[in-house]
Amino acid sequence: MVSSSNRPGRRPGPSATREAILAAARAAFTAHGYDGATIRAVAAAAGVDPALVLHYFGSKRGLFAEAAALPFDPATAIPAIIAGDPATAAERLLRFFLAAWDSGQSRDGLLALLRAAVNDEQAAAMFRARFAGELLGRVAAQLPGPGVEVRVGLVGSTLAGLVFARYIVRLEPLASLPAEGVVAMVAPTIQRYLTGPLELPGAPGEGGSHAPGD
Amino acid sequence: MVSSSNRPGRRPGPSATREAILAAARAAFTAHGYDGATIRAVAAAAGVDPALVLHYFGSKRGLFAEAAALPFDPATAIPAIIAGDPATAAERLLRFFLAAWDSGQSRDGLLALLRAAVNDEQAAAMFRARFAGELLGRVAAQLPGPGVEVRVGLVGSTLAGLVFARYIVRLEPLASLPAEGVVAMVAPTIQRYLTGPLELPGAPGEGGSHAPGD
DNA sequence: CGTTGAATTCTACGCCTGTTGAGTTCGTCC
DNA sequence: GGACGAACTCAACAGGCGTAGAATTCAACG
Numbered sequence: 001m002v003s004s005s006n007r008p009g010r011r012p013g014p015s016a017t018r019e020a021i022l023a024a025a026r027a028a029f030t031a032h033g034y035d036g037a038t039i040r041a042v043a044a045a046a047g048v049d050p051a052l053v054l055h056y057f058g059s060k061r062g063l064f065a066e067a068a069a070l071p072f073d074p075a076t077a078i079p080a081i082i083a084g085d086p087a088t089a090a091e092r093l094l095r096f097f098l099a100a101w102d103s104g105q106s107r108d109g110l111l112a113l114l115r116a117a118v119n120d121e122q123a124a125a126m127f128r129a130r131f132a133g134e135l136l137g138r139v140a141a142q143l144p145g146p147g148v149e150v151r152v153g154l155v156g157s158t159l160a161g162l163v164f165a166r167y168i169v170r171l172e173p174l175a176s177l178p179a180e181g182v183v184a185m186v187a188p189t190i191q192r193y194l195t196g197p198l199e200l201p202g203a204p205g206e207g208g209s210h211a212p213g214d
Numbered sequence: 215m216v217s218s219s220n221r222p223g224r225r226p227g228p229s230a231t232r233e234a235i236l237a238a239a240r241a242a243f244t245a246h247g248y249d250g251a252t253i254r255a256v257a258a259a260a261g262v263d264p265a266l267v268l269h270y271f272g273s274k275r276g277l278f279a280e281a282a283a284l285p286f287d288p289a290t291a292i293p294a295i296i297a298g299d300p301a302t303a304a305e306r307l308l309r310f311f312l313a314a315w316d317s318g319q320s321r322d323g324l325l326a327l328l329r330a331a332v333n334d335e336q337a338a339a340m341f342r343a344r345f346a347g348e349l350l351g352r353v354a355a356q357l358p359g360p361g362v363e364v365r366v367g368l369v370g371s372t373l374a375g376l377v378f379a380r381y382i383v384r385l386e387p388l389a390s391l392p393a394e395g396v397v398a399m400v401a402p403t404i405q406r407y408l409t410g411p412l413e414l415p416g417a418p419g420e421g422g423s424h425a426p427g428d
Numbered sequence: 429c430g431t432t433g434a435a436t437t438c439t440a441c442g443c444c445t446g447t448t449g450a451g452t453t454c455g456t457c458c
Numbered sequence: 459g460g461a462c463g464a465a466c467t468c469a470a471c472a473g474g475c476g477t478a479g480a481a482t483t484c485a486a487c488g
Contacts, residue, residue, distance in 0.1 A: 265479095268477065268478085
């Protein structure tokens, strides 16, 4: 490769090393998950010594916490989506969501977060707080009526399923479809979950009480 | 702890050790993922020595392959679901799917498989072949017309999203909802993906079937 | 009763991991 | 032009991992 100066000590010129490490970490976490990504591999990809990674981020968890930050600000993005004709809010939401995932840079961070959520119970809680709380919670705040939580839960479930099929398992032909094609087919589903008629639970009739947990 | 006979050699009486190891492995893979689950932990949970696990299953991958087998036979289950009124096939499919996941025993194996698919590219390919090929492929074989692959892809995406929200992240209130409640709300979506009108990609006339977007 | 093989344990090797502490080079401020 | 701290590397520790091989105990069969 390049002439990797093995010499110790500070390198001349301004240093973009911290950012390089973060980029390498995002890629590594995305490609191999939290456990699979090693500090040594991240350091090698960034062209630095493993100890320098720890020097900057303290620990592997600290590195992950910075690498997996949300690439946009929910506080401003969500209201912008909700504002406007409620009948087409689903299209805007889906379009925004797919754009975030189709952009390579933000996809890496998101995928790392998702992978960690699937693996680690602790990360799942973090995911719940961040994704559910900051994103879906804001959507729920703009919706009227009872059963709002179920509605946004279904929306989140739909989005998660899309991510899984399209970006993780890469199920064809869904994975290669242009975003607009997905919007055309899935937006009606989300729109129904948001504002359409829904047989909400707790309605009279069936009284089956049953918990899926152990 | 109990009087764990640390003595080597065969134990008296008939041995159900192999099954005990498999059960422990399913639980461990489910709880911690492929990498997080260690042979030593599985062995400890089953009350045996780590080397015995290797003696039975050859390697960690071999253990996983047996622990994460599909708990039902797709060749018989899928046609049974498809048969009957096509207008209510979605309900039957969804009900069968949720039953498999709500049953603790099969859920463990399925979750392990899913976790591995998210983590490991190699396992994702295996998942694609198994889930997409054996399950969705059979569904697609019973559907008419063009764009069948997209339709079953959307169905798979919907199911995956439900699993993610309900069993992995445990997003409330979706996670605690009885299965019938989920069926009532989500079956229409799946039914539309299966047999309903869909703006299939590649279809002519992109313009103006809905309100102006951007 | 002796032999054979399966069930089971112990010990250990080699590898990789996250992390640490000491040491070296450079930019910057007085 | 020193002093100081930030950037950076090196070498090493302690621990966990998957796996291998020899040793021990039991069951089954002649």
